[in-house]
Amino acid sequence: MQAKADDGHVKRERRKQARPGELLDAALALFVEKGYAATRVEEVAARAGVSKGTLFLYFESKEELFKEVVHENLAGRFVEWNEEFERFTGDSADMLRHCLSAWWERIGATPASGITKLMISESHNFPELATYYQHEVMVPGQALIRRILQRGVDRGEFRVDDMDYAIYSVIAPMIFLMMDKHSLGTCVPAQQALDPLRFIAMQTDVLLQGLCVRGTGDGGRG
Amino acid sequence: MQAKADDGHVKRERRKQARPGELLDAALALFVEKGYAATRVEEVAARAGVSKGTLFLYFESKEELFKEVVHENLAGRFVEWNEEFERFTGDSADMLRHCLSAWWERIGATPASGITKLMISESHNFPELATYYQHEVMVPGQALIRRILQRGVDRGEFRVDDMDYAIYSVIAPMIFLMMDKHSLGTCVPAQQALDPLRFIAMQTDVLLQGLCVRGTGDGGRG
Amino acid sequence: MQAKADDGHVKRERRKQARPGELLDAALALFVEKGYAATRVEEVAARAGVSKGTLFLYFESKEELFKEVVHENLAGRFVEWNEEFERFTGDSADMLRHCLSAWWERIGATPASGITKLMISESHNFPELATYYQHEVMVPGQALIRRILQRGVDRGEFRVDDMDYAIYSVIAPMIFLMMDKHSLGTCVPAQQALDPLRFIAMQTDVLLQGLCVRGTGDGGRG
């Protein structure tokens, strides 16, 4: 009986903790799909399997919910990724390839990528969130890409004329993939659909062709 | 007196003719800025310098206004561009460069580029419009890019392994520039702001490096 | 030329005078058909062949228009009918028959009967008009019926136990016919439609059977 009570308690504790998470997931999905304003809190609650009232036990307001959705899905992954950067020992072309495909698997392909679409759609309505996103994602993201490119330059692997624009060249295909996943690509028949990893591979090759000092034309594949 | 009466009539007529356009412009700007749902029709009317009621003289409903905003700003420019394509006599690298910078000047830099952001934000809420946009913009746009690349291949200037993905490589920076203009870039201080023509030039160079058969490393500038 | 000018002037004068009449006719028809609140002044104007603005040159407001519609169509016909009563020389059964069929031809069958439907529908919203209608129609109408019945009593033709209720017995079929014409009967196929004069004839026979002192069962027809 003690065990049973404990079990119950644990399970209830877990659910209690999990509830906001389910709500945040539901909210992310719906905000990304329909936009902030067009999403009704009742839908979010329903998708999370709770009632409208319950949502307000966990979040002060719809706006607060939105902010927590953004915060929750931005929780600094860059610490981890900077550590991976430090540990990486291969050449910089491989590093860039690894970085982009890892990004797709861990972010692009997951609901977290919806946050970028959300910020694109709602940045004017939530300027403080836009700033926050800028600080939490854009700045560290660009910094990480810069470190990778700079590493290539420092090791004599890359030649970079204009670092800022080189960074944009890395970001552009990522933005494109996320927009495709969350909007433009959703009304295209499946067999015509874009294969993200293939696109990333191709883009990286083109980029590396431009970056690699020897300009061997094989995009650094060698 | 005839003249005076005519003048008055003409002036009023001119207003009447102009109103829908003014309202569509105001609506485009606000829908792009705040999203469809977060934009109040009264704001649209105010920005066009009329009252709420006047808007409904010209548009049946907010939804109808939205649809007409999209239709109005999509009026097939591809006829004109296909004609330019036919007339172009230079090499295909120049053609691609010209095409992208012309696109920026005529679309990207104008409010019309907001339509793309709108479709990205609202495609799930207006599926018929998304389909329409697909037919009117995505398909002919990709077809035009395909023609340019194919022209390069046919003339022995380009080498294209996978045409579909090559097209995406052209589109991705365009999407990126529009998102920057309408969202992400708007909270970045001016002196750090991205110069679109410079970005386009750089991107084209990188692309051409990958495309041009000789792989001269000068991106076709040589 | 003088003649022509005169003609023009006369015609214009006539039209100017006629305009409010056309508006009143249009308004009566639409108010009866759709109700006061559900009728838009623009519809009234359109049906009268003028613009919305013109209506307001002749009537201060929609409410004023409504009041004038009622006043216009109530213009005391009872003077004329009381004179007919005075002149009538036949027996009282014939008089009642004549009275009811004349009423149908002059009022019941004409748009004027719509006023009764209007008063039934809108009396709570226009209490002063209801009172006016009471004074102008109900009271003199009941008085006229009373005079006819009383004439029959005085001449030894009718026996009336309760004058008030005898009057209601005359009115009830009139109300029924007007409601049939303006509402209930309008969704009945034509061949099933009620023939008002036949109904009046029948009703009068039944009434007279009750009224005529000899109770001959032929309703006074002899």
Added chain:
Amino acid sequence: MQAKADDGHVKRERRKQARPGELLDAALALFVEKGYAATRVEEVAARAGVSKGTLFLYFESKEELFKEVVHENLAGRFVEWNEEFERFTGDSADMLRHCLSAWWERIGATPASGITKLMISESHNFPELATYYQHEVMVPGQALIRRILQRGVDRGEFRVDDMDYAIYSVIAPMIFLMMDKHSLGTCVPAQQALDPLRFIAMQTDVLLQGLCVRGTGDGGRG
């Protein structure tokens, strides 16, 4: 504690169950009094003791509310009445008398009679409802009256020359009473007011005088 919780739940449930009925009652009263278009939903809600928003929890729109008001108050009473017809053993004159006075008590005197006024006022604006009313009330009502009259004929009690018009003769005073109750009679001082049961008794007598084969002149009172 169990009881208390149940109580609460039950009480709230009871409110929830009762709401639509309260709203329908309020709506019937106001629609009859002011007409559909002139009644504001907020008034309906206020009369039912709830707020505007609550009304829309139970009814999709004002129009839907109106339709349900009509449907609710038309719930086929004719089954019951046809059964009464079958069970009735007295003579047909009594049957007709009973039928009309029962109608007044169960319908005419109750708010349900307002439906007829509503249909008269709004039939053009809601043609489907007019048809529905035709099928649910007019047709079965006329059929019931026809059965009663036919019974009299079959039993040798009544003589009916034209059945259709005989039926109208029964209906006309009913229409008159309802119009009096809901419109015309409401601005008449109380002491002059019409006593419906007395009017019905008188009308029935007159009718029976015409119907009864012996033409005894006592209206069947024997």
Added chain:
DNA sequence: GATGAATGAGATTTCATTCAT
């Protein structure tokens, strides 16, 4: 006088938020 574009008060309808149960 006639017009009809423009207005804005007022109606319907939605939905985030509250709170009794």
Added chain:
DNA sequence: GATGAATGAAATCTCATTCAT
């Protein structure tokens, strides 16, 4: 804690009325 009935502020939309032409 959880619920969902109730609320009312705010949005869309209508239409009587005005007024420049």
